Amino acid sequence: MSVLILLWKEIIDNLRDRQTVFYALLFGPVLLPLCIGGALVAGLKQAAVSFDEPAALAVAYAERAPNLMEFLKANNMDIELAPDDIQASVRQGDVPVVLEVPEDFASALRAGQPAPLIVHVNDSDKHSAKEARKVSTLLNVYGQTLNALRMQHRGINPSVFNSVDITLQDVSSNGFRGQLLASLLPFLLIVAMVMGGFYLAIDTTAGERERESLEPLLSLPLARHKLVLGKYLAVLVFVMLSSVLTAISVFLVFRFFSPELAGGELSFDAQTIFTAWLLASPLTFFISAVLMSVAAATKSSKEAQTYLGLLMVFPMAPFFILQFVQIRSVNTTMALPMLSQYQLLEQVVLQDALSPTHIALSVIGTLLAACLLLFGAVRLYSRERFL
Amino acid sequence: MIEATDLQKSFDGVAGNKKQRVMAVKSVSFQARDGQITGLLGPNGAGKSTTLRMLATLLAPEQGDAIIDGYSIKTDVLAVRSHLGFMPHNAGIYPRLTTRENIRYYARLCGIDAKTANQRVDELIHRLTMESFADRRTAGFSQGQKTKVALARALVHRPQTILLDEPTNGLDVMATRGLRKIIRQLADDGHCVVFSSHIMQEVAALCDEIAIISDGTISMSGSLDDLLHKTQQRELEDAFVVAIGGEL
Numbered sequence: 001m002s003v004l005i006l007l008w009k010e011i012i013d014n015l016r017d018r019q020t021v022f023y024a025l026l027f028g029p030v031l032l033p034l035c036i037g038g039a040l041v042a043g044l045k046q047a048a049v050s051f052d053e054p055a056a057l058a059v060a061y062a063e064r065a066p067n068l069m070e071f072l073k074a075n076n077m078d079i080e081l082a083p084d085d086i087q088a089s090v091r092q093g094d095v096p097v098v099l100e101v102p103e104d105f106a107s108a109l110r111a112g113q114p115a116p117l118i119v120h121v122n123d124s125d126k127h128s129a130k131e132a133r134k135v136s137t138l139l140n141v142y143g144q145t146l147n148a149l150r151m152q153h154r155g156i157n158p159s160v161f162n163s164v165d166i167t168l169q170d171v172s173s174n175g176f177r178g179q180l181l182a183s184l185l186p187f188l189l190i191v192a193m194v195m196g197g198f199y200l201a202i203d204t205t206a207g208e209r210e211r212e213s214l215e216p217l218l219s220l221p222l223a224r225h226k227l228v229l230g231k232y233l234a235v236l237v238f239v240m241l242s243s244v245l246t247a248i249s250v251f252l253v254f255r256f257f258s259p260e261l262a263g264g265e266l267s268f269d270a271q272t273i274f275t276a277w278l279l280a281s282p283l284t285f286f287i288s289a290v291l292m293s294v295a296a297a298t299k300s301s302k303e304a305q306t307y308l309g310l311l312m313v314f315p316m317a318p319f320f321i322l323q324f325v326q327i328r329s330v331n332t333t334m335a336l337p338m339l340s341q342y343q344l345l346e347q348v349v350l351q352d353a354l355s356p357t358h359i360a361l362s363v364i365g366t367l368l369a370a371c372l373l374l375f376g377a378v379r380l381y382s383r384e385r386f387l
Numbered sequence: 388m389i390e391a392t393d394l395q396k397s398f399d400g401v402a403g404n405k406k407q408r409v410m411a412v413k414s415v416s417f418q419a420r421d422g423q424i425t426g427l428l429g430p431n432g433a434g435k436s437t438t439l440r441m442l443a444t445l446l447a448p449e450q451g452d453a454i455i456d457g458y459s460i461k462t463d464v465l466a467v468r469s470h471l472g473f474m475p476h477n478a479g480i481y482p483r484l485t486t487r488e489n490i491r492y493y494a495r496l497c498g499i500d501a502k503t504a505n506q507r508v509d510e511l512i513h514r515l516t517m518e519s520f521a522d523r524r525t526a527g528f529s530q531g532q533k534t535k536v537a538l539a540r541a542l543v544h545r546p547q548t549i550l551l552d553e554p555t556n557g558l559d560v561m562a563t564r565g566l567r568k569i570i571r572q573l574a575d576d577g578h579c580v581v582f583s584s585h586i587m588q589e590v591a592a593l594c595d596e597i598a599i600i601s602d603g604t605i606s607m608s609g610s611l612d613d614l615l616h617k618t619q620q621r622e623l624e625d626a627f628v629v630a631i632g633g634e635l
Contacts, residue, residue, distance in 0.1 A: 005495045009484075016483040016524075215477035216540065219443040220496050221469035292524055 002222055006230025010204050011237060020199040024238045028192030029245030037184060037253040057099060057135060058082040064101040068117075071142050083337050090120045091256045096131035097121050099139075112150065183319055186272070186345035189246050190315040190338065193287045196242025197235040198308055198362065201291035204231040206304040215387060216289070228292070235288040243284055247277040267351050276345045282366040286337045287315075289373035296380040318342040334358045335365035388579050389419040389442065389548060393451035411437040413603035414451070419581045419596065424574045426594035427583040428627065434603040435583035436476065439552050443473040443582070456547050472541035474548075476552040478533035480540070482526035486517055489525060490539045497544035504543075511539040515569065531562030531611070534578065538569070539631050549573060551582035556591060567593055591623045601631035 014020045052074065060082035062069050069079050085091040090098055100118040110113040117139060121132035148158040154205045208214045217227070254268035294311060298304040318339050334340045340362035347354055380386060393414050400409035410517045412434040419425035427435050440446045442453055444464045452459055458466040487508055494504035512521045515535045515582040520528065525536055534554060541549065551570070555563045570593060574580050584590050590597055591611055607614060607630040611623060618626040628635055 002496050002498065005492070007486075009481075009492050012488075013481060013483050158610055168508055211479060211482070212475065213476040213481060215440075215443075215445060215475040216473060216479050216493075216537070217496075218445055219471065219473040220493065221465050221498070221544075223465070387440075387445060 003226050003233065006227065007233045007237070010200065010231060010234030010387070014200050014203060014234070017199070017203065020238070022205065023199055024196040024242050025245060028195035028242050030249050032191060032195075033188050033246060033249045037188060040181065040184065041253060041283060054078060055131070055134070056080050057131075058095040058097070060086055060098055060100040061103075062101065062103050064103070068101070068142060071145075072138060075138050076143075077138070086120050090122050090128065093122065093125060093128070096125070096128040097135055097140050099135060109146075138347065159307060159333060179322075182346040182349040183322055185250060185268075185276055185349055186342045187282065187316065187319040188250055189243055189277070189345070190283060190287070190341070191312075192242045192246035193239045193280075193284055194291070194312060194315055196286050197239040197291045200238045201235050201288075201295040202301050202304045202308065203297040204234060205292065206298050206301045209299070209387070210301055218387070224381045225378045228296075228381050230376070232288060232292050232374060232377070235291055236284060239284045239288050239291075240281075241278065243277065247273050267349060272348055272351075276348045278342045279348065279362070280341050282363050282370075283337060283341055285370040286366045286373070289377065290369040293373045293377040296377050296386070314338065322346075331357065331361060334361040337366040337369050340365065353362040388457075389417075389425075389453060389455050389581060390450070390621050391418075391438070391442065391453040392416050394438060394441055394448045394453060396434075396441060396446060396448055398480055404498045405447075410603055412441070412448075415600065415603070415605055416451075417605050417608055419579050421579045421594040422574055422577050423604075424570060424582065424593055425596040425598065426590040427581060427598050427600055428585070428587070428590045429583070429600035430631070435585075435600055436552055439473070439550050439581070443471060443550055443614075444468055451532065459613045466562040467616075469544065470547050472546035474537050474541040474543070474549075474551045474554060475555055476554075478530075478537035480525050480528075480533055480536050483524055485524050486521045486532075486536050486539075487512070489536050490543050493540045494543040497543060498620045507543050508539075511542060515539050516560065529562075530557040531565075534558060534562070534566065535602055538566075542573075546578075548579045549581070551580070551584055553585075553611035555584065555586070563589070587622075587624045587627060597623075599627060599630045606630045606632070 002350055057072060057077045058080045059069070059072075062079055062081075072079060080095075082100070083094060086098045086100060098120040100120060102116045102118065105115050105117065118133055119132055119139075122128040123132075147161075151158045151161075208217065218224075251268065251270060251273045290311065291308065294307050295304045295319060298307055313339060319342070322342060333343065334357075340358070344354065344358065344362055388620065393416055395410075395414060396412040397410045399431065400407050410472070415438050417425070417427075427438065429435050432434055437446065441448050442455065442460060444460050444467050444555045447461065452461050454460075455467050456470040458470065458472075460467050481492070484492065490508045490511060491504050494507055495501070499507065512518060515538065517535055517539065519531055525533065528536070538551075539556070541551075554570070555566055556568060567589075570580055570582065574595070581592075594611070596608065596610060597614055598605050598615070600606070607617060609617065614623065614626045615621065618629040620626040620629060625635055
C-alpha cells in the first residue's frame, strides 16, 4: 500500500513540474520523432523520384513535338504551358523545370540528325534538380525508343549496340537507407524512454536530498525497499508513458512515407510499431532502474544531471555502431539490453523473421539487468551516506 | 521516553589533504521523560543534530544505544520510527504539494487509512492555525509557515516522542512564540519532547530539563535551577559557559 502511495505522490508531484512534463511527454515523444524522423523522411521523399505519381511539366512550344508530348502524357506527365520568361521563372521557382522544344526539333528528327531539346533547371534547388532528373530519364527512354526505330528502319538489330548488359542485384532486403530508417525506431524509442524518466529520477532521489525532504521521509516507519520500489514505479510510469507516446508519434510521422522509397521491404504500419514497442518494453524496466541507481549514487541534482547526461550516450551508441559495423544477431549479443532491442526492432521494421530464442534472451537478459540495478539502488538507499 | 546511553558516532572528514575520522558524538547519555520538554543545548558543531539523527534511526550509533518507548534504536528500527515524530532543522517539505497534501502524504505512508488521514489533517490544520494556507502549494511559504507544515507532518501519526532539530531557526518573534505554545501543549498532553537549540533564552523559557552538549559529550544536565546551582551562576548563559569549560 505504501508503495502505491509513494507512486501516486511522485506522479502528482512531477506532473506539476514543467521541466519533467516537457522532457517526458513532449521532447522525447513528440519533438524528437518530428525533428529527426520527420527530417529524414522528408529528405528521402525529396530525393526519391516517383514515376507513378502524375506530375505537371511546363513545356515551351509543345506543338513542335506532338509525338513526344503523347509519350510524356502516357508517362504520367501533365503538359502545361510554360511561362513567358522561362529562365526567370525557373530561377524564382515558379515552375521547377521547363522543357523547351527548339524550332529545328522536327526538322532534325526528320533528317535523322540528333534532335535538340532543352531542359531548364535550377540545380541549386533540390526540387528543381529532382524534377529535371525525372524529365531527363523520361527523355532518355524516348530517345532510346527512337534510336531502336531508326536502326530497325535501316535493317540493324538495335541490340548490336549493347555490348554489355549490366544487372545490379541487391541481395539485402534493404538498402542503406532502409537500415538507417529501421534503426531510427529503436533509437527514438530508447531516447524517449531515457528522457521520460530522466528528471523524475533526479527529482525523486538527488532532488529530494537537496530539498532536504529525504531526512524526514527516511525517518518514517517504512522499509527502504518499499521506498525505492515506489519511486522506481513512478519513474517506470513516466518511461512507459513516454515510450507509448513515441510509438504513436513515430507511427504518425511514418504514415507520410511510402516504404518503397527506402528500396526495401520496410514497414511502419500499426502492427509493426506495436510489435516493436512490445519487444522494446522490457527496456522500460531496465532504463528506469539505470536512472534510479545512478541518481541514487550521486550527491546532488547537478551531479546526477552530469552523469545521466553522459549516460545518454549509451542509448545512442548502438545506433551509430550499427551504422558502421555489422553485428550479427548471435545469442550472446541478444542477451544485452539496448543492443538486442536495436537488432530485434530493426528486424521487425525490415520484416525479417524473428527468432523466438532471440526474443526470449533479450527479454530475460534485460529484465535480469533491471533487477540487479534495482537491487543496487536499494543498497544505495540503505547506506547512511545516502543522506 | 528516551534513555540514551553512551551514544557514539564518527564520520570521514578531510584535514588538509588527509582523510581523517572526525568524532561527531563521543559519548552522549541523557534521559527525556514523557510530559516534559528536554532541551539539547550546545554550540554549533557540538553534535546536537548527529545525536537527534541517531535517535531518529537515520544514523546507526557505533557504540551505545538508546531506548525510545521501550524499543532500541539499534534493533527495533521500524518500531522506534512509528513512535517517533522527527522534524529536521530544515522543514524539507514538498514545494509542489499543498499543505494538506504534504501532511496527508506522511499520514498515508505511516499506514493511516484515507478517511482517518483526512480527519487528522483537518485537526492539525486547525490546531496549528494553518487554515489560511491549507490548500496552497508550499513553494514560497514563509519560514514560519513551512515549519508549521513540517511540524504537522511530524505529528500526524500521533507519535509519543517528538524530536525537533532547531525548530525556531529563522522564525520571527511572533512565530517563535506561537511555536513555543504548541511545544508546551504537546508536553502537557503527555508527549516526550526533545528539541535542540543554541539559543539560551529559548531553552531557559521552555525546557523542563536541559542537557548541555559540547564537543560530542553531555557536559551537564538537569533542570534550569539544577544547572544554575551546580555552576554557582545566576544566568543560564553563564552556567553554559562554565559547563562547557569556558572562561567567564
